[in-house]
Amino acid sequence: MSGSVRSGHIPPHSRRESTDSYASSVGSNRALRPPKIEMAATSPLSKIGIKGDGLMLFITCFASIGVFLFGYDQGVMSGIITGPHFRAYFREPTSYEIGTMVAILEIGALCTSLACGTLADIFGRKKVLFWGAILFSIGGAIQTFTTGFTSMVIGRVIAGFGVGTLSMIVPTYQSEISPAENRGMLACIEFTGNIAGYAASVWIDYFCSYINSDLSWRLPLSIQVLIGLTLAFGSLLLPESPRWLLDHDQDEEGMRVLADLHGGGNPREPRARLEYREIKENVLTLRKEPDRSYTAMFRRYRCRTWIACSSQMFAQLNGINVISYYAPLVFESAGWLGRDALLMTGINGIIYILSTVPTWFLVDTWGRRPILLSGSVLMAISLALCGYFLYLDAPFTAKAVVGCVIVFNAAFGFSWGPIPWLLPSEIMPLAFRAKGASLSTATNWAFNFIIGEGTPILQEKIKWRLYPMHAFFCTCSFILVFFMYPETMGVPLEEMDQLFGDEPSAVPQGDDSDDEDDEEAARPVRPIRTSISSHPRFMNPEERAARAAAARVAAEDRARAESAGLFGIKRLIGRLLGANASEPDRRLYQSGFGPSSIPLEDITSSNAARHRKKDGTKKGGKRKGKTPSGIETSRPTTDLPTNDIPAETDYADEETQFKLGDSDDDEGEGSGAKGQTGPGVNGRDDSDEDDLEWESGRR
Structure with a gap:
């Protein structure tokens, strides 16, 4: 729609590169960990x-x-x-x-x-x-x-x-x-x-x-x-x-x-x-x-x-x-x-x-x-x-x-x-x-x-x-x-800053000077949300260019779906079926068109163009591919960064479930991910291992 700021669904593989950079950028900021409370009942x-x-x-x-x-x-x-x-x-x-x-x-x-x-x-x-x-x-x-x-x-x-x-x-x-x-x-x-x-x-x-x-x-x-x-x-x-x-x-x-x-x-x-x-x-x-x-x-x-x-x-x-x-x-x-x-x-x-x-x-x-x-x-x-x-x-x-x-x-x-x-x-x-x-x-x-x-x-x-x-x-x-x-x-x-093109300040660093021997403080904090980790503030020019390209492709996918008349139908399916849908219907619902599956981090084509202009990058060649929704489209040849994914991160397909360990209660306990080694694996706590087990498109 002309004049609008539109959001497209960013494929999961375009989000992966930002997890490590974000974890290293925030360090071990303990201020972001929820406090330990036993019961809610506040009102x-x-x-x-x-x-x-x-x-x-x-x-x-x-x-x-x-x-x-x-x-x-x-x-x-x-x-x-x-x-x-x-x-x-x-x-x-x-x-x-x-x-x-x-x-x-x-x-x-x-x-x-x-x-x-x-x-x-x-x-x-x-x-x-x-x-x-x-x-x-x-x-x-x-x-x-x-x-x-x-x-x-x-x-x-x-x-x-x-x-x-x-x-x-x-x-x-x-x-x-x-x-x-x-x-x-x-x-x-x-x-x-x-x-x-x-x-x-x-x-x-x-x-x-x-x-x-x-x-x-x-x-x-x-x-x-x-x-x-x-x-x-x-x-x-x-x-x-x-x-x-x-x-x-x-x-x-x-x-x-x-x-x-x-x-x-x-x-x-x-x-x-x-x-x-x-x-x-x-x-x-x-x-x-x-x-x-x-x-x-x-x-x-x-x-x-x-x-x-x-x-x-x-x-x-x-x-x-x-x-x-x-x-x-x-x-x-x-x-x-x-x-x-x-x-x-x-x-x-x-x-x-x-x-x-x-x-x-x-x-x-x-x-x-x-x-x-x-x-x-x-x-x-x-x-x-x-x-x-x-x-x-x-x-x-x-x-x-x-x-x-x-x-x-x-x-x-x-x-x-x-x-x-x-x-x-x-x-x-x-x-x-x-x-x-x-x-x-x-x-x-x-x-x-x-x-x-x-x-x-x-x-x-x-x-x-x-x-x-x-x-x-x-x-x-x-x-x-x-x-x-x-x-x-x-x-x-x-996450409104990205929609309007306003870049927030870097996330404050935690003061861990007194926690050198604290095993919990030594573990890196999980990413709070992939949208923040993929913000240009935490990216180098190549990563920003790749992010902008992915956003442009996603916007094209969304436009194709709308023109095909699928937009309202998929939203209706998502509302009627939701979490109780069959696997094909649930994948359709989570493919970028459900009412709660359009996160703000999926910046629009106009924002993507602005980032390309700012970084001085150009569109590359194109190859055929398929979006998560199954619509054939063209993708730029610019490859996304392939940073090593943290050992604790378990990425499923486009439903993208995050399982990032961060013990808040039982420090130093747990066995870690099976068959994996790396920072933050030891000390996983069952009470917190599901903190980010939410589809990235839940909103």
């Missing part, structure tokens, strides 16, 4: 048996309450401002007063979304989540018992403080606990909570409109308090982010959380231990970066920062809050009056929720880019038609506008609703993740305020022309995504 949930996938699902659903509050507060005012009792209590507020009461929430959210990036790095994700819910509850209480315009504005600002905090911290927290293969789906489930909050507020407004007193608008506002307190006290049950714990050297606690999330509570589970090593390596690498300020983030990660902010900017400029905040006014302008306008808004909200469900399954199979591009097209068309029908002012205008609004909301809920909340938290490195999410969220609230404040005025001044204006912004967002946004589907958080 109240794990103590009662909620672990593994169950714990992950519980965290996702419960954290979604945070974005539910965000959606509820956005939608609740849309039905209240048209109610007769509300308008009478506030003495027929002007369009300026209505705009201020609605949009002032964004000012409070803007302030805290900027500040909470630093606070989340200092105090942790869990504590910031708790205090965000408390602030929201206080603001909701003030709105409920308001005595006039001023107190309503104060309550909205304080609620905005809570909303800004939650809208920043919840996506960050979610991304840091989610596995790469399901990160997109879990984030989209979370966003569905946002739309459910919006739809719930609309229906509550509709049913409360039958109350013939001020309770018709005070009751919907009071529900904010109940939901906020539920989130606040429920957050005390959640575990802290393991990445934040490891970044603050709380290694044992971090290992316990990882064991609960990925090991079913077993701290010896290979996947949990491997996850620990990857995160800890990334933490130690990022500590080479002395400056963690916003300025440093702009300077070093300019492209990622622009993507994070622009995605949220266009999520607002594309016109969603013209509908979310003022849907009843939009329907009234089309001819639906009173409760009928609220009813149409409620029906629209239900369709809005349903539109977010397909993204759960497509975001980790189809990818982020295609979803955003298709959403931009549908939104632009529906907004342009909405303006056209309002311009005609024909008898069918009312029904036509409802249809256009429903299509627009469905397109937004499918695309530009969830993805901009997912991208910032997954593309930024750990050292800047909270700050990147903070800045992107602040961008969202800044444009949220502009749209919320300006929409009532523009609806009076330019009328139907407002909708083609937002259709133009949808077109601009299509162009931006097409040429600038990379595809991040299936990419582990710790």
Whole structure:
């Protein structure tokens, strides 16, 4: 796909040469070894048996309450401002007063979304989540018992403080606990909570409109308090982010959380231990970066920062809050009056929720880019038609506008609703993740305020022309995504540097000056992940050229498979069969096209071309060969380095299982690999020999 950053599957033989070079480059760094703990059970949930996938699902659903509050507060005012009792209590507020009461929430959210990036790095994700819910509850209480315009504005600002905090911290927290293969789906489930909050507020407004007193608008506002307190006290049950714990050297606690999330509570589970090593390596690498300020983030990660902010900017400029905040006014302008306008808004909200469900399954199979591009097209068309029908002012205008609004909301809920909340938290490195999410969220609230404040005025001044204006912004967002946004589907958080062409600092060396007689310290540390070992930082020019050539061939293989129509079929087979498949089907699933088999280290053809240009190498001749997927292709004659493979490394075929010894518990015990000699063979420990027995394409 033109303009995208695409990842191809690197054949196993192209990875082998990097194992020795990486092991020698990191030496005996003991800081990467998981701590020895007996039991996990770090949170109240794990103590009662909620672990593994169950714990992950519980965290996702419960954290979604945070974005539910965000959606509820956005939608609740849309039905209240048209109610007769509300308008009478506030003495027929002007369009300026209505705009201020609605949009002032964004000012409070803007302030805290900027500040909470630093606070989340200092105090942790869990504590910031708790205090965000408390602030929201206080603001909701003030709105409920308001005595006039001023107190309503104060309550909205304080609620905005809570909303800004939650809208920043919840996506960050979610991304840091989610596995790469399901990160997109879990984030989209979370966003569905946002739309459910919006739809719930609309229906509550509709049913409360039958109350013939001020309770018709005070009751919907009071529900904010109940939901906020539920989130606040429920957050005390959640575990802290393991990445934040490891970044603050709380290694044992971090290992316990990882064991609960990925090991079913077993701290010896290979996947949990491997996850620990990857995160800890990334933490130690990022500590080479002395400056963690916003300025440093702009300077070093300019492209990622622009993507994070622009995605949220266009999520607002594309016109969603013209509908979310003022849907009843939009329907009234089309001819639906009173409760009928609220009813149409409620029906629209239900369709809005349903539109977010397909993204759960497509975001980790189809990818982020295609979803955003298709959403931009549908939104632009529906907004342009909405303006056209309002311009005609024909008898069918009312029904036509409802249809256009429903299509627009469905397109937004499918695309530009969830993805901009997912991208910032997954593309930024750990050292800047909270700050990147903070800045992107602040961008969202800044444009949220502009749209919320300006929409009532523009609806009076330019009328139907407002909708083609937002259709133009949808077109601009299509162009931006097409040429600038990379595809991040299936990419582990710790490996985003390679996708964007950023080279991390070398992995810090361990200080083993006091361990000269320690047999464990004398053994080389296993490679943490072949993607790091094959990074250009650890390669000579010849190795980099070979790596780039392999990446180019893999990209060609992937393009051939796509053109043959096999891409979606193989993904479907992988999802349906997975580990229980027969051998041929499993080999098909692991040949580079499964949803969890595209690691980030498989850099794209564009990156490969850049490395070739940088190294001054040229493409060699070609010979015929076959890819792991069985598709005949041409391979460059440049031979890959044939370094000796460590004695402890047992490479299977393209499924590539790693069995690298590293005793963490029984130092000096074990017999080593049968019939093999070499460094690190003696002292193998059965508890750790499976730490890297994971397919290299598991993500």
